Amino acid sequence: MVTEFSLEMKGITKQFPGVLALDNANFNLRQGEVHALLGINGAGKSTLIKVLSGVYQKDGGEIIINGENVNIDSPASSKTMGIATVYQDPQMIPSFTGYENIFLGSESEGKGLFPVIHRKRLRLKAEALLDKFPVDINLSMPVNRLEAVEKESIAILRALSQEKMDILILDEPTSILTRKEIAVLFDRIQLLKERGISIIYITHRLDEVFEVADRFTVYRNGCHVGTYNTNDGGMDHAKIAELMLGDKLEKIYPDKSTAIGEPVLDADNIRLTGAFSDISFTARKGEVLGVFGLVGSGIDELSKSLFGIMPLSAGQLLKHGKEIKLKTAVDGLKNGIFLVPGDRRQEGQIGNESVSFNITLSNLKKISRAGLVDRRAENRDSYELIDKLELRPRDSRKLVSLLSGGNQQKVVISKGLYTDSEVYIFCEPTVGVDVGAKTGIYRVIRELSKDKGVIVIGSDCEEIYGICDRAVVLYKGKMVMNKPVREIRLDQMLLYGLTGGNNDKEN
Amino acid sequence: MQGSVKNKLEIIFRPNTILLWILLLLVLFFSSRSVAFRSVDNLMEVLRSCGIIALMVLGVTWIVASGETDISFPEIAGYASMMTALMVKNGLTWGLAAGIAISTGVLYGFLSGTLITRFRFPALIATIAVGSLAKSIANMINKGQPLYLMNIDPSIQFIVYGKVFGIPVLFLVVVIIYLIAAWIQDHTTTGQHLYALGENRTAALEAGIKEKRIIISFFALSALLASVSGVLLAASFSSGQPRIGGSFFIDGLTTVFLGAMIIKAGKPNVIGTLIGAVIISVLSNGITMMGVPYYIGSIIKGLLMITGVAVIVLSRKGIIK
Amino acid sequence: MIKRIKENFSLIAFAGLIIIVLVVFSSASEQFMTLGNMLKAFKHLSITAISALGLTFVVAIGHNDMSFHYFSCFAAMTMSWLIGLGFPPVPSILIGLLPAVFFGWINGVAIGTFKLPDMIVTIGLGSAVYGLAYIYSGGSYIYKNFLQSGILELNNGKLGSLPVPVVFLILLYGVSWIVLHHSVHGRRFYAIGSNKTAALFSAIPVRKYIIAAFIICALLSSFTNMIQIAAQGKGYLKGGLMLLMPSWAAVFIGISIFKKPTVYGTFLGAFLISIMQNGFTMLSVPFYFMDFVIGIVLILSIIISGLDVTRIKPKSLLKKRSKV
Known part of the structure; x- marks a missing residue:
């Protein structure tokens, strides 16, 4: 049966505790096209992908592949329908080689109790895949010794190894790649396209959309906003951003600072061996200091060092001009510093405990007498913060794991506010958080x-640019910019983050 | 020049090979201190006695490698030894008795596996519960007393005590089983998937590896091998011993954890386990031969286990190089 | 209403189980429901319950301990040896507890500070310590001074009408209940147990709490074993070994009722195990049936909690990977 679309998703609905992630959403895909799926965090694009790849079960709507209504109820059934997914952070077996990871779960066609693995044959098969997707990579190396980029390539090769592969989903594949590698990746994507493979391309980098995609679809708040052709004149970054953000475009970031005050925290040539070095900045009252850098540029380690979780190897931290030494997070808090960590689930919250348990966790002294917890005080103080941050539902007994991403993050921030610290560090504060x-x-x-x-x-970068008054940019562990935000443009800042500000330095 | 010497030393004394050096040192030490130890007969006895324990923990090795735990194996062995004795006492042939003991013993493995995969029991708790069932049933068979046997079937006698070219048959059989197991571990998808499960379960499940089937089969296998060693124990003691298991608990787990230190640094593997079993056997035997109280052995084994783990974990973190 | 029943399914099922057990035993044996037997049952309960209480702390912090029963052997033998040397009971007990603190500390440092796998460390250290316990008497009984020293009062003595072990049971459970469920320390124990990294990021001194948990566990099981030794009337090396299984079973039955390790849950678990053991003793069922009972009760209670899908399963709390 010939149809216009190789894939159609109609009226897809998906409900999570506390959030309607997909609300009657539509999506379609032509054969052999690259179709970008756009939307800010929490718009529903990753949920849509997980429904398509069988990780989540949809609550309503239908999926039509090549004109046939299909039922995708597991990752396996998604695969048999010719859908392959490459996630942002592909899961692998660290000590296995590249080709072992590519063929994990489908090593052998042999049946019986102990199907034999012919490693040589697998390696040759994997190398044959390199014809379809030529990358320079040693497939016999254990993946824990590979770079992030190489792992990404292995994940794409794994998708290509699927017996039937008509639809390839790439979930933010460029987030950890360098400029040069991105160009290579785009070449490869053209190659796949020519073979008739349809590609769903998820990204938040708008310039990539015009570079690689034929059409794009914008999602917002779990709804389909519209689908457009990239070569339809009249579409530019500003217009797309408006579609993604809706009427919230201006309101999303608060006004910039007007009164910049005294310094609170000074970093003087700080270094953490293997992560960053020679970084100096000053955080002042009255202004928000932003630090922008790509994943792997040392920003994550920097946030942990400033709180004491990863003690600095060299350099000084001064609070109100006095040197402080941080060896653990306990030291950090004692010195009036609090970190809202980047990985909320792992580092921020105790998921199977209540909201009030989490809020008070770092300052239990405030609600205890002689070491005993005063539940009334706990409840009172928790509700104070719950109301201040408009946490929903308004229930201090609710388990944190049952809240939506945004509310979970508010709990972690409340925990910080409750410590009444003098310096607050936010690392990736709005990942997985809805617009509201x-x-x-x-x-x-x-x-x-x-x-x-x-x-x-x-x-x-948009977030850092939008919220901060002064921007520090890290590139490969070095500070390449430290300027007031009003003196720079967003694309300038991004460029420094991507290349270190000098294209010749590109490796 | 100095650098290359250092490199060579590093290769020889990698954490990966440290266990072999320990084994060598132990053998040299005991041989120099005890004439009885270094006699050929005794060395062969060391190999023979390591056979039973090696057999008992082959399945456990894979279970631990897949990220689970099994502590029911000694109790299942005790059960099988009692069951064999009971059946033989009731006039069954040894073959039939062993068959019944082993086939009922496997049921414990299926039970553990089901509790873990279907009801999501932590493996430790599931095997504590199943182990206590096995232990209790073993005791019920003869009111908590051993069951003595008059005649041992010659063919089983041959497996337990016989020698071919001067080498104990039991050891040869176990080595063959281990070679087959090593092949399964390294050259079939079963082995591949088992390590995948142990290292990154999310990735393994995403790749469609059949977790439940693999885990249940490994627990069944572990119970099967524990039962087989129980039958051999019954033959070697000429009796069913309901509480024989206890003495294998520490030795068995030490064997597996020691074995994890070599070949696949940090991961349990069958060849490692076999070497671990030889070390445990050398230690127990050597200490007896030197006339040192046997509990010194358990102190050494315990410390060896912790030191070994510490070396692996710390070397991986780069604290020890 | 139906929702309430669903939410408390495990608790209701557990209450039903206890009622059935009580009815069956009291109809089978007239002596079962007498006050004398109940006191005896409680005295017996104290032994399992106090040891399980210590383990509750380790499980609450997200670890496994397979060494406390071995430590308890060493501690009780130290005490017996001191009694044999003519020391009075109280100093003997206190000095006997010192090695337990030391070994618990080693566990905690190895696991909390050096991040070694808990199963291997505890089994390894436990067996080494158990071997070490032979030095006191080479494994034979210590009778010397036992009857004259007054150590037997630890089991036989009474405070008012309550047997001493029951007094300790109440005392230790009371304190632990306050610590784990009403103090700031309890909050930190549970925070570490559910998410160690997040606890670290919340500025909780994680290592210290892990060390504390292992010390508490070693201490309480050692003390229990001393009561048991006092009941036996002789220093007895293997006495502590039988603590392992019922303690784990009690803690897990508790988890299956309340979905997380709690002081009251552990108590109920120990209670169920003890009344069944007592009931079977009344019916002159031989000792080796006890393991069977524990095994079955453990499996049943966790299956029941596994059927209860309304809340978080205990798996997430305890499914540990024993990777080297």
Whole structure:
């Protein structure tokens, strides 16, 4: 049966506790096209992909592949329908070689109790895949000794090894690649396209959309906003951004600072061996200091060093001009510093405990007498913060794991606010947070900055540009920029983050 | 020049090979201190006695490698030894008795595997529960007393005590089983998937590896081998011993954890386990031969186990190089 | 209403189980429901319950301990040896507990500070310590001074009408209940147990708490074993070994009722195990049936909690990977 679309998704609905992730959403894909799926974090694009790849079960709607209504109820059934997914952070077996990872789960066609693995044959098969997707990579090396980029390539090769592969989903494949590698990747994508493979391409980098995609679809708040051709004149970055953000475009970030005050935290040539070096900046009252860098540029380690989790190898940290030494997070908190960590699930929250348990966790002294917890005080103080940050549902007993991403992040921030620290560090503060909660979080950050030192660290350049008054940019562990935000343009800042500000330095 | 010497030293004394050096040192030490130890007969006895324990923990090795735990194996062995004795006492042939003991013993493995995969028991708890069932049933068979046997079937006698070219048959059989197991471990998808499960379960499940089937089969296999060693124990003691298991608990786990230190640094593997079993056997035997109280052995084994793990974990973190 | 029942399914199922057990035993044996027997049952309960209480702390912090029963052997033998040398009971007990603190500390440092796998460390250290316990008497009984020293009072003595072990049971459970469920320390124990990294990022001194948990576990099981030794009337090396299984079973039955390790859950678990053991003793069922009972009760209670899908399963708390 000939149809216009190789894939059609109609009226897809997906409900999570506390959030409607997909609300009657549509999507379609032509054969042999690259179709970009756009939307800010929490718009529903990753949920849509997970429904398509069988990780989540849809609550409503239908999926039509090549004119046939299909039922995708597991990752395996998605695969048999010719759908392959390459996730942003592909899961691998660290000690296995590249080709072993590529063929994990399909090593052998042999049946019986002990199907034999012919490693040589697998390696040759894997090398044959390199014809379809030529990358320079040693497939016999254990993957734990490979670079992030190489792992990404292995994941794509794994998708290509699938017996039937008509639809390839690439989930933010460029987020950890360098400029040069991105160009190579785009060449490869053209190659796949010519073979008739349809590609769903998820990204938040708008320039990539015009470079690689034929059409794009914008999602917002779990709804389909529209599908457009990239070569239809009249579409530019600003227009797409408007579609992605809706009417919230201006309101999403609070006003910039007007009164910059005294310094709170000084970093003087700090270094963490293997992560970053020679970084100096000053966080002042009244302004938000932003640190922008790509994943792997040392930003994550920097956030941990400033809190004491990864003690500095050299350099000085000065608070109000006095040197402080941080060996553990306990030291960090004692010195009036608090970190809202980047990986909320792993580092931020105790998921199977209540909201109030989490909020009070770092300052239990405040609600205890003689070491005993006063539940009434706990409840009172928790609700104070719950109301201040507009946490929904308004319930201090609710388990944190049952909240939406945005509310979870608000719990972690509340925990920080409850410690009444003098310096707040936010690392990737709005990952997995919906738009509504995002503006709320930005508002809190701005308000805090009035009489505290606030540092926002992240890889989302729009966010850093939007929320901060002064921007520090890291590139491969070095500081390549430290300027007031009003003196630079967004694309300038991004360029420094991507290349270190000098294209010749590109490796 | 100095650098290359250092490199050579590093290759020889990698954490990966440290266990072999320990084994060598132990053998040299005991041989120099005890004439009885270095006699050929005794060395062969060392190999024979390591056979039973090696057999008992082959399945456990894979279970631990796949990220689970099994502590029910000694109790299942005790059960099988009692069951064999009971059946023989009731007039069954040894072959039939062993068959019944082994086939019922496997059921414990299926039970553990089901509790873990279907009901999501932590493996430690599932095997504590199943182990206590096995232990209790073993005791019920003869009111908590051993069951003595008059005649041992000659063919089983041959497996337990016989020698071919001067080498104990039991050891030869176990070595053959281990070679087959090593092949399965390194050259079939079963072995591949088992390590995948142990290293990154999310990735393994995403790749469509059949977790439940693999875990249940390994627990069944572990129970099967524990039962077989129980039958051999019954033959070697000429009796069913309901509490024989206890003495194999520490030795068995030490064997597996020691074995994890070589070949695949940090991961349990069958060849490692076999070498671990020889070390444990040398230690126990050597200490007896030197006339040192046997509990010194358990102190040494315990410390060896912790030191070994510490060396692996710390060397991986780069604290020890 | 139905929702309430669903939410408390495990608790209701557990209450039903206890009622059935009580009815069956009291109809089978007239002596079962007498006050005298109940006191005896409680005295017996103290032994399992106190040891399980210590383990509750380790499990709450997200670790496994397979060494406390071995440590308890060493501690009780130290005490017996001191009694044999003519020391009075109280100093003997206190000095006997010192090695337990030391070994618990080693566990905690190895696991908390050096991040070694808990199963291997505890089994390894436990067996080494158990071997070490032979030095006191080469494994034979210590009778010397036992009857005259007054150590037997640890088991036989009474405070008012309550047997001493029951007094300790109440005392230790009371304190632990306050510590784990009403103090800031309890909050930190649970925070570490559910998400160690997040606890670290919340500025909780994680290592210290892990060390504390292993010390508490070693201490309480050692103390239990001393009571048991006092009941036996002789220093007895293997006495502590039988603590392992019922302690784990009690903690896990508790988890299956309340979905996380709790002081009251552990108590109920120990209670169920003890009344069944007592009931079977009344019916003159031989000792070796006890393991069977524990095994079955453990499996049943966790299957029941596994059927209860409304809450978080205990798996997430305890599924540990024993990777080297």
